[in-house]
Amino acid sequence: MRAFDKTPLAIVVATTLLLVGFFVFPAWLSLMVVTIIAKALVVVGVVVLMRSGLVSFGQGLYYCIGGYAVSLGEQVLQITDIFVLLALAMAAGLVAGSILGLLMSRYREIFFAMFSLALSMILYGILSRTQSLGSTDGLNIVQPTLFGIKLATQQAKLLIYFTTCVLAALVTYAVHRYIRSPLGYASMAVRDNEIRVEYLGLAPKKVFYSNYVIASVVAALGGAITALNYGHVQPDMAYWSQSGEFIFIALMGGTSHVAAAFLGSAVFETIRTYALELAPDAWRVILGGVLIAIICFLPKGLWSLTQFGKRSGSSDWDRVVDEKDST
Amino acid sequence: MKPILEVSDLNKSFGAVTAAADINVTIHENEMVAVIGSNGAGKTTFVNMVTGYLKPTSGRIQFCGKDIAGRAPREISRSGICRSFQVAQLFPEMTILEHMMLAFAALQVGLKNYFYPLHSQAAETRALEVLGDFGIAGHANARVGALAQGVRKLLDIAIAMVSRPQLLLLDEPTSGVAIEEKFALMETVMGGVRQTKAAVMFIEHDMEIVSQYARRVIAFYEGRIIANGPTKEVLAHAQVREFIIGEIQEAAIVASKHD
Ligand SMILES: Nc1ncnc2c1ncn2[C@@H]1O[C@H](COP(=O)(O)OP(=O)(O)OP(=O)(O)O)[C@@H](O)[C@H]1O
Ligand SMILES: [Mg+2]
Numbered sequence: 001m002r003a004f005d006k007t008p009l010a011i012v013v014a015t016t017l018l019l020v021g022f023f024v025f026p027a028w029l030s031l032m033v034v035t036i037i038a039k040a041l042v043v044v045g046v047v048v049l050m051r052s053g054l055v056s057f058g059q060g061l062y063y064c065i066g067g068y069a070v071s072l073g074e075q076v077l078q079i080t081d082i083f084v085l086l087a088l089a090m091a092a093g094l095v096a097g098s099i100l101g102l103l104m105s106r107y108r109e110i111f112f113a114m115f116s117l118a119l120s121m122i123l124y125g126i127l128s129r130t131q132s133l134g135s136t137d138g139l140n141i142v143q144p145t146l147f148g149i150k151l152a153t154q155q156a157k158l159l160i161y162f163t164t165c166v167l168a169a170l171v172t173y174a175v176h177r178y179i180r181s182p183l184g185y186a187s188m189a190v191r192d193n194e195i196r197v198e199y200l201g202l203a204p205k206k207v208f209y210s211n212y213v214i215a216s217v218v219a220a221l222g223g224a225i226t227a228l229n230y231g232h233v234q235p236d237m238a239y240w241s242q243s244g245e246f247i248f249i250a251l252m253g254g255t256s257h258v259a260a261a262f263l264g265s266a267v268f269e270t271i272r273t274y275a276l277e278l279a280p281d282a283w284r285v286i287l288g289g290v291l292i293a294i295i296c297f298l299p300k301g302l303w304s305l306t307q308f309g310k311r312s313g314s315s316d317w318d319r320v321v322d323e324k325d326s327t
Numbered sequence: 328m329k330p331i332l333e334v335s336d337l338n339k340s341f342g343a344v345t346a347a348a349d350i351n352v353t354i355h356e357n358e359m360v361a362v363i364g365s366n367g368a369g370k371t372t373f374v375n376m377v378t379g380y381l382k383p384t385s386g387r388i389q390f391c392g393k394d395i396a397g398r399a400p401r402e403i404s405r406s407g408i409c410r411s412f413q414v415a416q417l418f419p420e421m422t423i424l425e426h427m428m429l430a431f432a433a434l435q436v437g438l439k440n441y442f443y444p445l446h447s448q449a450a451e452t453r454a455l456e457v458l459g460d461f462g463i464a465g466h467a468n469a470r471v472g473a474l475a476q477g478v479r480k481l482l483d484i485a486i487a488m489v490s491r492p493q494l495l496l497l498d499e500p501t502s503g504v505a506i507e508e509k510f511a512l513m514e515t516v517m518g519g520v521r522q523t524k525a526a527v528m529f530i531e532h533d534m535e536i537v538s539q540y541a542r543r544v545i546a547f548y549e550g551r552i553i554a555n556g557p558t559k560e561v562l563a564h565a566q567v568r569e570f571i572i573g574e575i576q577e578a579a580i581v582a583s584k585h586d
Binding site: 174177178180181182183184185186188189192193195196198199200201202203210 | 378380399400401404405409410416417418419420421425428429430432433434439440441442443444445446486487490
C-alpha cells in the first residue's frame with residue numbers, strides 16, 4: 001500500500017550528475033549552480049515554515065548571520081577551514097534561531113511575518129551602521145582551506161562546489177525525512193487546527209519551534225555558502241527584498257516536496273539571468289509575470305509539473321488528483 | 328465504584344454570562360453518564376473546563392486525586408481524559424489513517440518523531456485496528472474532506488480512544504447525523520469504547536439515546552445542575568421535563584416545521 005520512496009535515489013542521482021557536471025560546465029555555470037543551491041537551502045527553510053502555515057518575511061536574517069559568521073570566523077577567530085567555517089555558520093544560525101524561536105513560536109500569520117521582517121531589518125540596520133563590520137560595504141572573505149592545506153583558486157572553487165552539492169544532498173534528505181515524520185505531519189496539522197493538536201497530546205508551540213530552528217539553520221548554511229562563493233558579504237543579505245526573494249522562490253517551486261525549493265531556485269536564477277540580459281530594465285516585470293502565471297496555472301508551484309500523470313501514494317501530500325476521484 | 332473525576336464548586340463566567348455555576352460532579356470508573364440540557368446550558372463549557380481548553384473562574388477539578396484545573400489540554404489528555412467535539416475537529420488534508428497514525432505518534436516521546444516516517448507497517452496495523460473497532464477501516468485512505476458526517480464523528484472519537492483514556496467525554500456524538508442513523512452510530516461508538524472499559528460521559532439531546540445508553544443523567548440548566556441521578560429518575564424530574572425535555576421537543580417541532 002505504501003509507495004516506495006524514490007527521493008533518496010533521486011538525490012543521489014542528481015548530486016552525482018552535478019558533481020560530474022563541474023568538469024563540463026563553464027565557470028559561470030558552476031558559479032550559478034552554487035548560487036542556486038545556496039538560495040534553495042534558505043528556501044527549504046521557508047518551505048518548512050510555510051507547511052505549518054507561517055510565512056517568514058525575514059529569512060534574510062539567518063542568511064545574513066550565516067554569511068557574517070564565515071567572515072568573522074576568518075577575521076576574528078582566524079579560521080579558514082571550509083568545514084569549520086560552515087559548521088560555525090550553522091551553529092550561529094542554531095543559536096540565534098533557538099533563542100528567537102522562543103519568541104517567534106508565539107506568533108502566527110501576519111504577526112509572525114511582520115515580526116520576522118522587523119528582526120531582519122534590525123540586523124540590517126546594525127550591520128550597515130557598524131564601521132568595524134564594514135558598514136554598507138560589508139566584509140571580504142578569503143579563500144577557504146581544506147584541513148590546513150592552502151589551495152589554488154581553481155581547487156578552492158572545486159572544493160566549494162563539491163561541498164555545497166554534498167551538503168545540500170544531506171540537508172535535502174534530512175528535511176525530506178522530517179517532512180514525512182510525525183513532526184512533519186503535525187506541522188500540517190497545526191496549520192489547520194492547533195486545538196486538535198493540543199488534544200492529541202502534542203504542544204503546537206514545540207512544532208512551530210522546531211520548524212523555526214530548522215529553517216534558521218538551513219538559512220545560515222545557505223548564507224555561508226553564498227559568502228564563500230562570492231568571497232564577500234554585505235548587510236543587504238538581511239534586507240527585506242532578499243527575504244522577499246526567498247518567498248518568491250518558495251511560491252514558484254511549491255511546498256509539497258523539499259526538492260521543489262531547488263527547482264524553484266533554478267528556474268528563478270535562470271529567468272533572472274536571461275531576463276537581465278534581454279531586458280535589463282524590465283527583468284523584474286518578467287519575473288513578476290512568471291510568478292503570476294505560475295500562481296494562476298500551477299497553484300501548487302512548479303513541483304506539480306513533476307506529478308502529472310502520477311497517482312500519488314497515500315504518503316504523498318498533494319493529492320489533488322485523488323481528491324477529485326473520491327468525491 | 329472508585330471515583331475518578333471529582334469536580335467541586337466549579338464556576339465560569341464570560342463577562343455577564345454565567346456558563347457554569349457551582350458545578351459539583353463525580354464520575355466513577357466504568358460509568359456511563361449522559362449530560363443533558365438545552366442549547367447554551369453550559370454543557371460544552373463544562374467539558375472544555377475539564378479538558379483544559381477553558382480555565383475555570385473558580386473551583387476544583389480532580390482527576391485520580393490530582394488537581395487538573397487550568398492545566399493545558401495536552402497534559403490532561405496525556406493523564407487520561409480524552410474528548411470528542413460537538414463538531415468533529417479534524418485535519419482536512421490528511422487521510423483517516425494519517426489522523427490515527429499521528430494520534431499514536433503523539434503518544435511517543437523523543438527524537439523518533441523527527442526522523443522516522445509516520446507511515447510504517449506497524450503504525451498502519453495499530454491504526455487500522457482501532458478504526459476497525461469503530462467500523463471505519465474501509466475509509467482509511469480517504470481524506471476527511473470527502474467523508475460523511477457520521478464517519479467524521481466516528482473518526483473524532485476513534486482519535487480520542489487511541490491513548491486508551493480512563494475517562495472519555497463525548498460532546499454530542501450523534502449531532503449532525505440523520506435521525507435514522509443515530510442509534511447505529513451510538514451502537515458503534517459504545518462497541519468501540521467498551522473494548523477499553525473507559526468511563527464515558529456523553530452530551531446528548533436525544534432522550535431515547537440517553538435512556539438506552541446512560542445509567543446516570545446530569546441535567547444542566549443555565550449553567551447549573553438541576554438534577555443528577557439514575558436515568559429514569561432524572562428524566563421524570565419535574566424541572567427537567569419542563570425546562571429541558573419540553574424545550575428540546577419544542578425546538579424539534581419548530582425545526583420540523585421549517586423543513
Ligand atoms: N468562549 C466563549 N465566550 C463567551 N461566551 C461563551 C463562550 N463559550 C460559551 N459561551 C456562552 O456560555 C453559555 C454556555 O455555552 P455552551 O457552549 O457551554 O452551551 P451548550 O450547553 O454546550 O449548548 P449547545 O447544546 O448549543 O451545544 C452560552 O450562553 C454561550 O453563549
Ligand atoms: Mg455544546
